Amino acid sequence: MIDYDGCFSSAARTMQASAIRKMGGLGGRVPDLISFAPGFPAPELFAWEEFRDVAQSVLSGSDPSVLQYGSTRGYRPLVEALAQILSERGIAATPEEILVTTGSQQALDLTARVFIDPGSVVLVELPTYTGGITAFNNAQATLVGVGQDSDGIDLEDLDRVTVRERAAGRRIAFLYVVPNFQNPTGVLMSLEKRQRLLEWAARRSVLIIEDDPYGALYFDDVAAAADTRPIKADDRDGRVVYLSSFSKTVAPGFRVAWVAAPAAITAKLEVAKQAADLCTGGLDQRIVYEVWKRGVLTARLPKLRSHYQEQRTVMTRALRRELGNLVSWPEPKGGFFLWAAFPERVNTDALLTRALARAVVYVAGSAFYVDGRSSNLARLAFSAPSAARIEEGVRRLAAAVREELDVSTSSVLAAPGAPGRPASP
């Protein structure tokens, strides 16, 4: 018997499976599971008819390059479309500054490889996106957390941590932030804080990786497009690497995302991508491009926004009704997630067993913390289940929480079906 553990690289020995993917794998094993775990877009909103129509046309065979190996940089018309999409977000980027990636996870991975040496510090928000954590961990970064306020990253803590790490002789590779509807907290970084963050980055000479998968999905009742202006839009020094994706607005199955960065960085990411997968799928890129070109994407965005806004309302109302003041959350102004805080006695890692027994699942807060903390927090994705399933899932979750608290008879809790407090917001 071969000792495979002895064969693995030291990076491989410390690789950890994604907690979200693990939860995602439960679907087939727990009957009738309601999952608030993965940030899946709602598939009933996918433009199936248009996809079929575009696929027919690009697979006609008249352009053989569709299915040939493609350029690593990306399908040129798509790269040019991305320049226009970026421009609509306030970002001036030339095709030389843009790289198409096989999903945003690849962009995180390439970024990790291009900037991180083993032991380099990566500054992340506390909590932060697990996909970033795994990509940076696999490059053997030391992840250092920075606190967040209700309007985004805590700049004083950020400066304190930066000074401390540098004083200890460590190299800071970059700061990773998700300013729009942060994953997992849903927090929207204020415009004023974005400006101050850029000034700070210039003063301290730190690169910023800005991850923006959700910016287009703001909720009209509490936010506007102007609130989502990327940090990159005001990046005059070339200090920001901007990541975005079509996974939440077109469909994740196509695996098409992109990076906009200074040309020297984009060129380096491109070389890294050559070794990673040569090129992003040709059919996927063309479908996404055609969907954009025909105006389908732009026309659908208002519908996506109102749909996810309604999903959020359904979840917040159900939570308030089922758990009253036993749950709270920062108001999500866009995106897919609600960051729920239960009473402090409720540890969400422990709660998972009870939740699964009731066929409901979420991602425990611990997955998003790089400081190893376990807590009373959970990420609830309201994006994919139907309204009825959200209602039912929240009922199950509330029952699990009550059981955990062993206070099911307490008057604090409203009985299922009883009128609850007004929904928030």
Added chain:
Amino acid sequence: MIDYDGCFSSAARTMQASAIRKMGGLGGRVPDLISFAPGFPAPELFAWEEFRDVAQSVLSGSDPSVLQYGSTRGYRPLVEALAQILSERGIAATPEEILVTTGSQQALDLTARVFIDPGSVVLVELPTYTGGITAFNNAQATLVGVGQDSDGIDLEDLDRVTVRERAAGRRIAFLYVVPNFQNPTGVLMSLEKRQRLLEWAARRSVLIIEDDPYGALYFDDVAAAADTRPIKADDRDGRVVYLSSFSKTVAPGFRVAWVAAPAAITAKLEVAKQAADLCTGGLDQRIVYEVWKRGVLTARLPKLRSHYQEQRTVMTRALRRELGNLVSWPEPKGGFFLWAAFPERVNTDALLTRALARAVVYVAGSAFYVDGRSSNLARLAFSAPSAARIEEGVRRLAAAVREELDVSTSSVLAAPGAPGRPASP
């Protein structure tokens, strides 16, 4: 101005762009270029009609999971199909041992990350595939070359090199080999040598990465399916990681390939893939699966084999006619490549300038050598251009070679159009 070079990781600072990709990028810039550079499959053989038909059906919307985030391991019916495909090649692999990858390049990259520590030795054939070289280099491996005979890797040299590297205190991560129609030489490793290689690997405790993109594309006039039996088929110890792909048999634009390895290794590769791109494209996987399930792939293989065999014949005849005994090559028994040796005075790196001036391009031998040697060798891909373009490309190449030799008046060379020596084979 930010000093980006100072921001890059040490791995990024030494990353090198692929020579093949560089040549591939010339297409748009040199008018009427005939390219023998990239190993592109012939797009006129793609099953366009079947692809359109399958796309219509999988994009019906009746199965929303088609365009959702998918399992990292791969679309389950495809994984099971791969078990059957592998079984037809003599490899017994369970679904737990199989991982779908986003092209074989990703499999090389994941393999690199899972086994290579900075400074680990990777043993490769001299010459070897550039995609392997870049993936292993990016993981900061030390690449050490091993000679090849006409029937594959030189086992004595392999053992000598292994003993030498270990005596020097270096860790050997694995041996990388392409036994079927090696890239770039086209060499087919003999069955006897495969057996002896496995015995050697057991004796020396070395893992083998077996890359097999071309196995199904043997040439009936000089080889048979039995000659391509993978090393993995006789791997009773669990010492071989087997890579294969649909890029050459279905189409590269779909980016679907796979790994078969012992379950412990596959599980580790899967975790690495989570951080690399979450999952392979859902539409691509389903198209490939359906094409296989409908029998389209199997039915087309004989046609692909005879087509590429004919392409090889066209190229070998043209080379013999245009260059006589100024060129030689090991007989390709399958695959896409001919490994041409010109007179020793011809350096193929230098020759490129002359070739480009005549609008023909190839990949210089130096790209495939990890020992930095420049040489009189070139990889000529006969897979993609039409027969007429192969003829014309060889005429141009021959003119460039003659010019380089400055012997255009010599009687050694047949004038263009004059009857040449009999073609080989």
